[in-house]
Amino acid sequence: MPCKKHLQTQTEKLQKEHEDLRRQIEAAQKRFQHIFDHAGDALFFIDPTDGRLLQVNPQGERMLGYSQEEIRRQSLSVLFPGRQMRRYLRLVRRVMRDGYGEEPALQLRRKDGEKLIGAVHARLGQLGEHQIVHGVIRDVTRFRQAENALRRRNRELVLLNEIARNIAGRSGLDELLQTILEDVIAVLEAHGGGIFLVRDEGTTLQLAVHRNISSDVLTDIRNVPPGLGLAGRVAASGHPQGSADVQTDLRLRSHAIRNAGWRGFQAIPLTAQEQTVGVLFLFNHDRRVLNHDERSLLMAIGHQVGTAIQGAELFEALKWQNRLTKASNRELQRSRRKLSDNLTRVQDHNRELKRLERMKSNFMALASHELRTPLTCVISGTQFLRDNLAGRLPPDEVQLFDAVLQGAQRLDTIVRDMLEAARLETNSLYLAREKVDLAVLLRNLGDEFSSVLSQRQLSFDLQPPPHPLELTGDAFHLKRTLSRLMENAVKYTPSGGEIAVHSRLRCFAEVQAERSALAPFSPNFFRDTIGGPLVQITVRDTGIGIQPGEHLRVFDKFYEIGEIDAHSTSRTRFGGKGVGLGLTLVKGMVEAHGGMVWLESCTGQQPGSAFHLLLPVSLDSVMGAAYG
Missing domain, CATH: 3.30.565.10 (Histidine kinase-like ATPase, C-terminal domain)
Incomplete structure (x- = not known):
């Protein structure tokens, strides 16, 4: 009998422990589901055998634009376009081998066709009795785009700073243009190029410097009329001109260029104060079109170089002006001394005006305060006398009292206005709200x-x-x-x-x-x-x-x-x-x-x-x- 009672006690204890464990499991499942549903990053459960997406949280649905069921049915080649699917599957295999893997920039395709870049962190884990891969994907598209833009911008800034340094440190125009041309050719990986300068009041383009251009081509393009050919069109219009293959481009006027095997071509204006002062051009022996960022970089360089060209051409004109400036400076110094004296007098006058303005404001406030008390006495006294003596005074004396009272009331109104003006000026007037x-x-x-x-x-x-x-x-x-x-x-x-x-x-x-x-x-x-x-x-x-x-x-x-x-x-x-x-x-x-x-x-x-x-x-x- 004691054994049976002990057995019953043990059974009840086990049942209670089992019930506690069941509640703990349910609570853990709820916590897991809450974390899964409300996580800030996209969470994926991945089949380790074939890489299929088994389950995704709501954040993942929003990121990809698919519902849970659509993601399960979707082909990996659709979700991971091109070579991205192979990178994804290699990541899954790496997780199976090492227990952990990551891809900092894996490209995915959304339901609407838009592509995004995800940073993926994956671990090997268990889902019940099954082994799965847990994946966390964070959308880093904007970060990557900003990073690429920053990298391109840094490259551009390095080149622009180098050009600015050369402009500031070199006095010879031909040496400066040759250095700039070589830097641009190196950064943009062109095969050669040159710089034309506008001469003879805009009637001629003269080739000032060049790189990797054969003698036959030099003879043909050394002097070009504006408006003819690609470079001439740039000089005439002030707008860049480019061609992926000048061999088939009808705008090309030089047969020597075709014979030399030029293909990709880009020319941009060198401008200063909205005026074209030259043309910079690059060429390649294979088909090539510069992208928007490269053209923008060239245009920025064109503004810098155009300003340097204009500055060099103005340098000679400034020399003789310098002599005139020295003579004028002596006269200017005398004028400055006179101006300084006049300015000192103006400042003294301004200080005096401010002092007088303060005195006027103080006088208004003081006069208003000091006048109100006697005026109150005058008004109240006049009213008292008029009212009490009205029956005993002749009409002309009553009129005299009325005139005194009217004048005092008018003066009181003026004093009140002066006091109100003074208080408004000093922001001391009480206003109800x-x-x-x-x-x-x-x-x-x-x-x-x-x-x-x-x-x-x-x-x-x-x-x-x-x-x-x-x-x-x-x-x-x-x-x-x-x-x-x-x-x-x-x-x-x-x-x-x-x-x-x-x-x-x-x-x-x-x-x-x-x-x-x-x-x-x-x-x-x-x-x-x-x-x-x-x-x-x-x-x-x-x-x-x-x-x-x-x-x-x-x-x-x-x-x-x-x-x-x-x-x-x-x-x-x-x-x-x-x-x-x-x-x-x-x-x-x-x-x-x-x-x-x-x-x-x-x-x-x-x-x-x-x-x-x-x-x-x-x-x-x-x-x-x-x-x-």
Whole structure:
């Protein structure tokens, strides 16, 4: 009985171990399948007997463009074109022999016919009871292409650097051209060649240097008219000419060349400043066509050599100019001393101007702060006296109080504008960041000026945006900015004229297209703005207009100072001038909100001015306008 109980215990223990092993195997299989399915490289299971692809992971399917079933059915000659199949099978045999093998650049063909280069690493392994080859293939096509391009580029750079070194180190033109010709023939493995120079103002090609050309051919080609033969065509057109076999090429004019057995031929222009100054040609005794990279290399050499030829021909002309230059240098030194003195004076003046500008800004800020307190006392005191003594004073004394109060309020407005200008200039003005409904802002603007427009008999056209748009900024300052533009339009538009306020959406690309015209008004806008939707608000009038030469100056501080008699405290009197801060504050406030302002003069039957404000708008409101 104890033996039976012990046996039962052992059986249960074995069953539990078996169940644990089964779960471990299942977990291992899941981990293997997860790694297999999500590996970054292509994984292949290969039949070691014949090299067939038994299984491939999803990355391999994507790399080759085939499905799992298509890969199993596909012939190796299709997947590995030409000699690549033999290289692949040798790799499989090497793995069977050594347990490991690799091919750094094995070519494969995708389902769409495109070829790729794979770096293959393979090991011998087991799949259940069967022996298989595990292969990992990484697509290195771009790496190999870049490596080949780099190798070709290095070869080209070595040759170009050698030519540049020769150009810099040799003074004799014939010796220089002979050295360059020999280097080019050696690198491109040609059998011979030569260099023609353009002479007699472009009427003759003269053979300057040559290599491996027989005397009969030299006699025939020593002087060639441009336009005839392959080299002549290059000189006339400035474009390269080539032939795989000049024996059958109708463009060839020299019978001596045919008799000499030339076949492959390539000629390129030697150019300097887009002018052909010579022709370099190469020939071979067998059929040959230079590829694109070789022709590009020759063209690069042509630019270098052409510049060297032109430089050598200009050398003599520069000799006598050198004597003139020495004489001129003495005069130049005297001019430089004068220029240096003038520059020093200009720098002193600039420093003085900057100092005066700082003094002016400091004065504005100081004056604004110091004037506001007494002005507040004057205004509040005058209002108190007028209100409390109104019933006991004669009308003329009440009018005197009103005049004092009006003057003090006007002065307070000027002081506030000066303080605001100073704060904008020093970036110390507080601006709220709140949502501003543009339609409401424009509607309030129309309500504010309705009585003034009626008194001045001015027609008013207000066109808000067709869809609700939101600005982000300070509603109070934005309203004051638009009010200043309206005041400007009212003051400079005669009675019976027209004022219009329109708005429309614009994208940054549209504004960028007008950068050359708009940048002088606000260079920082195009430097700092990164794009996004914008709204353009235009205040247009049929007033007296502004001369184009004054468009930028009207935004300067105190631009309107002018004659003192022209100044007015009225916001509506036609032609009245202020202190010249209104447009300065408009520009500063718009730029403080990330926008810009510019001016256009209206033309046609109704002259006048148009001020354009450009402000960023909320992207959400623009999307709402597009899909609402």
